[in-house]
Amino acid sequence: MKPLQPDHPAPPDAQARRAVRPVVCYPVETLPPAGVAAMRAVRGGARKVSETWVPPRDAATFAVPAGAFFRIVCVEGPQVGDLNLWNAHDLSERFFSGKTRALHGTHVSTGDRLWSSLPHLRPMATIVDDTLDWYGFDAHGASVHDVIGTRCDPYTHRLLSGGEYHHCCHSNLTRALAARTGLPLREAETHVHDVLNVFMCTGFSRETGQYLMKASPVRPGDYLEFFAETDLIGALSACPGGDCGQEHSSDAARCHPLKVEVFVPQAPPEGWSAPLPSPYSGGHGA
Numbered sequence: 001m002k003p004l005q006p007d008h009p010a011p012p013d014a015q016a017r018r019a020v021r022p023v024v025c026y027p028v029e030t031l032p033p034a035g036v037a038a039m040r041a042v043r044g045g046a047r048k049v050s051e052t053w054v055p056p057r058d059a060a061t062f063a064v065p066a067g068a069f070f071r072i073v074c075v076e077g078p079q080v081g082d083l084n085l086w087n088a089h090d091l092s093e094r095f096f097s098g099k100t101r102a103l104h105g106t107h108v109s110t111g112d113r114l115w116s117s118l119p120h121l122r123p124m125a126t127i128v129d130d131t132l133d134w135y136g137f138d139a140h141g142a143s144v145h146d147v148i149g150t151r152c153d154p155y156t157h158r159l160l161s162g163g164e165y166h167h168c169c170h171s172n173l174t175r176a177l178a179a180r181t182g183l184p185l186r187e188a189e190t191h192v193h194d195v196l197n198v199f200m201c202t203g204f205s206r207e208t209g210q211y212l213m214k215a216s217p218v219r220p221g222d223y224l225e226f227f228a229e230t231d232l233i234g235a236l237s238a239c240p241g242g243d244c245g246q247e248h249s250s251d252a253a254r255c256h257p258l259k260v261e262v263f264v265p266q267a268p269p270e271g272w273s274a275p276l277p278s279p280y281s282g283g284h285g286a
């Protein structure tokens, strides 16, 4: 945090230094178009092939073939979901929350892509529909579906509160991945990564820059829908924070289940082909 009483006085040209024009770090105009219109065009005839229920304070996994859609649905009451994605054939390729944030901003919506980890760096999924896209940024600078939080975890909880809480999203995702893959818990844990906070409403304090959360504006019937660019394994945790309006990492908040539906279209979107891993040579100048 920046000190309220700095040790060092501002130089005479402080205002001028602060006033220089900012530029976007990663302009995305050179990215190939996401192709959302073509994806939506085949969505109408898509057939539902699976439905996965995520119990409150727990997680569940699901599989989505490349070229299919998956929809995360709020069903009974306001609930935040913590999403992990892996390449179904290689768990080392996983969702890269940090680079997704660098490319698309702190909060994602329709047309944004969820990118995979280095050295792959390709779209794993593209957001094709978001019933909360009307929210925008509110008076607190907050919005929904962030790629800034990391997931609630028992280590940070222990650090800050001293107690043990086992139904944090990190532990929920770890148990769910271990159950799906048969990996020992310790090994499954190493594959759990920074999440997309589905339906969570978050921002940064203007005064201190601290990570803030507000009660999610999501209501039953709202959903966030994706087009799977590659064969995926997903895991979704119904956060113990519920709507994340008060606290997480406890059994205090009212929690609800979430639902994940997978739809397979009759034909692939026009012009779409599964993205290849980054063509960078891997030389690294050595």
Ligand SMILES: [Zn+2]
Pocket (backbone or CB within 6 Å): 082, 151, 152, 168, 169, 170, 238, 239, 240, 241, 248
């Ligand atoms: Zn959580």
